[in-house]
Amino acid sequence: MQIPPPVNHPARVAERIATLDLISDGRVDFGTGEASSAAELSGFGVPRGEKRAMWQDAIDAITRMFVEEPFAGWHSPYLRMHLRNVIPKTVQKPHPPLWVACSRRETIHLAARNGIGALSFSFVTPQEAARWLGEYYALLASEECLPAGFAVNPNLAVVLPMMCHEDLETARERGVQGANFFGFQGAIEFRLTGSDPALTGPTPWTIMIRGDRAFARQISVADPAVVLTLPGADLLRLIAGTADPAGLLAAGRVHLTGDPALASRLGEMFGGPSPY
Template sequence: MRFGLLFGMQLPRPWGPDAESRLFHEVLDQIELADRLGFDNVWCPEHHFLEEYSHLSASEVFLGAVSQRTRTIRIGHAVMLMPPAFNPTARVAERIATLDILSGGRVEFGTGESTTPTELLGFGIERATKRDQWAEAVDAAARMFVEEPFAGYDGEYVSMPVRNVLPKPVQRPHPPMWMACGNRDAIRLAAHRGLGALNFSFFGPAETRKWVDTYYEGIASEECVPAGFAVNAQIAATIPMMCHRDEATAVDRAVDGIQFFNFGLGYYGGFGSPSPGRTDVWEVFQRERAERGMDRAAFGRLGGPLGNPARGAIGTPEQIRELLRRHEEAGLDQAIFLVQGGGMRHEDVCESLELFATEVMPEFKDRHDKAELRKAERLRPAVDAALARREPARTADPGYRVLPRSKH
């Protein structure tokens, strides 16, 4: 099992004059520490206008800084929003390839479409068509990575003439591609498109087994026609994490931040009606958390094994090891730890990462490489069959020319 970290730049009110700057630089320090400690991946979302929940709207810029502060940790978009009004598709391909070059081939390319009215309506994107927009953009971006020149695209949402989209990524045919998933239908779609499944819902080991089985059944099926030119057969799940030798201390340090993450997700994605620049989401959370099942009692009693999805991996090293063994046995490829939420303190996050890396991580690292080799061997026939179903890269018309300015 690999271990990743998710940073969304949550910043509850009230805000001081340097609050955003301090947060961004603290997270850079946390990622640099994670790189030294041997974590496998760092993941950053792209969100717009989601006050307090996520202030990370230019993740490609932030991850460029990460690439220069780290050496081995893989650098993931979780996710880049693909409808063209968010990000024109050629610009997506250019940014991903540039980041891959700057990082020395460490990029993971997560894709998504957004779920919040605040973001979708802010960019004029219709909810009814966002999945189709995502699908076209993912297909076109994959072609831009490998076709030289890109042979053009004439879709309903993505349209572009023949151009040589530059630069090309270090990883060939392109960085591993992923899809944001929030339910089993999305997991199945990711599998049918040969994409890694990035799950952002919290669930326990029993549910992990169901999602893993659904995913790998899809990878092995004849319905698997890759969106890219490689199959990224991996499933990852987001798990809250705070590691401390004293269980009560771990809970105290994490409970407000993790529950605020969940509340903010529901507030912007479902039940909330924010007034831009005016609504104090942290104050609403404090007022409504109990009635929405987000008081401290929701974390369960102390002293027992972990398994409550809302609690995640918040506890002692022994508790976290036992929980992760069950996720590993269920077939999870990567645990992505949510370690920055609400008002969680920088010092507490760093202490937690260090303790986890020292007392939990080594056991799983020792088993990972052999398990990956066995999985690759088992999946090779299905992956080869899937790639054979994928339309190959195209060759542009050699007679195509860009008209001179005088002919426009």
């Protein structure tokens, strides 16, 4: 859960987590985040330069809400709250295990310095993950570790891409298709705001063809097979197989430079409807 106060008020966060801990009989882990994409930050008016301070302030306040009866109150640049008894209280004492989402190595170090678990979404190799693991536990055991909250959660989780199928080539094909789409939509979400013209306005996208697969890039190449000028959001729908190039063209939402016959096959070449 993102915990900068403009996104979620700390008292409401404490109530929700405690409620989930109660109905799950003490099986909740409390995952936190400060937000990273422009879409998230601008949507809630969180200044990028202040999001880390907001996260740190909020996690300190929330963990006190878990244990203090009543909560003694808070006065900071990001949260002002008078003395209140924030209920319910958690089943796990002093509170559920704390985690923070990490997309960068520096945030894993932040987790270690705060004595909380690191949820890494970095898609690194197993070898890199092993190095990060060593750094995490070294910091956790050092004097730099000043635990947030009232209990240490010494755990690191790392996301690695994987695709399972009984046929190796099918697994590779589907894995590459999913990875390409994940990377593309992530680039748009993390780089652009909802009002950015590259997302909502016509933008030239170079379509590169490799075999029978298509890839979209916002770069110029010599003699491209196809250049589509259309909003990034429409290109996302095209790649996902929920929009047809001919339909976009007929609606005047796309300008085409290149081979129309090739362009008509782009939905298929990007993967078309989900194979699952």
